[in-house]
Amino acid sequence: MSNQQIERIFGKRGLIVSCQALEDEPLHGGDAMAKMAKAAHQSGAIGIRTNGVADILAIKEAVDLPVIGLIKRNIPGSDVFITPTLDEVKAIIEAGAEIVALDITDREDRLAQAALLIEYAHLAGAAVMADVSTFEEGIAAEKLGADFIGTTLSGYTPYSTQLKGPDFDLIRRLSEAVQVPVVAEGRIWTPEEAAKALEAGATYVVVGSAITRPQLITARYVEAVQKVVG
Ligand SMILES: CC(=O)N[C@H](C=O)[C@@H](O)[C@H](O)[C@H](O)COP(=O)(O)O
Numbered sequence: 481m482s483n484q485q486i487e488r489i490f491g492k493r494g495l496i497v498s499c500q501a502l503e504d505e506p507l508h509g510g511d512a513m514a515k516m517a518k519a520a521h522q523s524g525a526i527g528i529r530t531n532g533v534a535d536i537l538a539i540k541e542a543v544d545l546p547v548i549g550l551i552k553r554n555i556p557g558s559d560v561f562i563t564p565t566l567d568e569v570k571a572i573i574e575a576g577a578e579i580v581a582l583d584i585t586d587r588e589d590r591l592a593q594a595a596l597l598i599e600y601a602h603l604a605g606a607a608v609m610a611d612v613s614t615f616e617e618g619i620a621a622e623k624l625g626a627d628f629i630g631t632t633l634s635g636y637t638p639y640s641t642q643l644k645g646p647d648f649d650l651i652r653r654l655s656e657a658v659q660v661p662v663v664a665e666g667r668i669w670t671p672e673e674a675a676k677a678l679e680a681g682a683t684y685v686v687v688g689s690a691i692t693r694p695q696l697i698t699a700r701y702v703e704a705v706q707k708v709v710g
Contacts, residue, residue, distance in 0.1 A: 489546045490526050490527055490546055490684065492526060493526075493678065493684060494524070494525070494526040494527075494684065494685075495524070495525050495526060495685055495687065496527040496528065496529055496663070496684050496685065496686045496687075497516070497517070497520035497525045497527075497687060497688070497691055497692065498528075498529040498665070498686050498687065498688030498689075498691075498692065499513040499528055499529070499530050499535065499692050500513070500529070500530055500531040500535070501513060501692075501693070502531070502552065505693070506694070506695055507692075507694070511542075513530060513535040513692075514535070514538040514539050514541065514542040514543075515542075516691075517539040517545070518542050518543055520543075520545075520691070521543040521544075521545055525545065526546075526684075527545050527546045527547065527684070528543065528545050528546075528547050529547070529549075529581065529665075529686055529688070530547060530548070530549060530550075531549075531550050531551065531552050532551055532552075533572070533574075533575045536549045536575035536577050537576065540576045540577075546578045546579065547576070547577040547578060547579070548577065548579040548580075548581050548686075549573075549575060549577025549579065549580060549581065550568075550580070550581035550582075550611075551568035551571060551572060553568060558588060559587065559588065559637075560585070560587070560590055561583070562581060562582065562583040562632070563580060563582045563583065564583065565597075566597060566600060569582070569597050569600055570600075572606075573601065573604045573605075577606065579608065579609050579627070579628065580597075580606050580607070580608050581608075581609045581630070581632070582597055582598070582608055582609070582611060582626075583611050583633065584610035584611065584612055584617060584620070584621040584624065584626060585611075585612060585614075585617050585633060585637055586614075586616065586617050586620065587637065591620055594610075594621070594626075595625070598624055598625045598626060599625070607628065608625070608626045608627050608628070609626065609627065609628040609629075609630050609663060610622075610624075610626035610628065610629050610630060611632035611665075612629060612630065612631065612633055612634075613632075613633035613635070613637040613639075613640035614634070614639070614640050614641075614650070615650060615653050618631075618650075618662075619658065622659065622660055627660055627661075628660060628662075628663050628684075629654055629658055629660060629661075629662050630662075630664075630665045630686070631646075631650050631651055631662070631663070631664055631665055631666055632665040632666050632686075633666070634650050634666055635647065635666065635667070636666075645667055645669070645673065646664065646666060646667050646668045646673055646677060648677065651664045651677055651680045651681065651682050652681055655680060655682055655683075656681060661682075661684060662681060662682045662683055662684075663682060663683070663684045663685070663686055664677030664682035664685045664686065665685070665686035665688075668686070668687050668690065669687075669689075674687055
């Protein structure tokens with residue numbers, strides 16, 4: 481997929497809102513994520529990232545925005561949980577997502593497997609976003625043919641940098657080194673951080689929990705309040 485084709489997916493740089501609620505989260509099920517996507521659209525988001533066939537379908541029905549789809553699945557004995565196998569890649573594309581998000585990390589023979597998943601997605605007409613955790617994985621993902629490189633998994637593999645906030649260093653280094661668009665993602669909580677991620681060179685910025693996980697937003701307020709009231 482050429483850079484021009486990618487440009488056609490989103491049209492411009494900007495904010496992508498991740499609308500995800502797993503089974504154990506209060507907003508799981510029903511039309512909650514479609515409503516979140518509508519709210520994001522109304523306020524100028526240029527794309528949506530979402531998990532699972534039901535939410536991809538519901539969001540595609542609710543808003544006319546490009547969707548980055550993923551399926552989180554835990555496989556016993558494996559640490560790879562974002563779109564682990566070809567079954568999930570197929571389901572995401574069939575549900576109508578333009579972009580498939582995949583774990584492309586250097587563990588468990590994942591790089592070899594990712595090459596096949598990327599090839600399948602491309603043949604089916606979809607683009608691929610590589611969710612990486614380190615600079616080296618971003619470089620490897622581009623070589624494998626990923627169309628977007630996301631910093632999604634920085635801090636979520638044991639060997640990557642563990643930070644409380646966004647990994648701006650990784651965003652900057654990847655943006656300087658790869659030709660494909662870099663997507664800044666992970667622990668971006670404030671509008672200022674989102675802007676900083678773009679200033680660091682990212683083409684897109686994904687914000688999830690800070691916009692769409694009310695239980696985590698509430699927890700931050702409660703923590704601050706409790707410091708005062710005990
Ligand atoms: C590591 C992992 O499982 N990340 C997931 C990937 O899709 C989501 O749970 C995150 O919400 C998403 O990456 C957006 O990040 P944040 O919610 O921090 O803005």
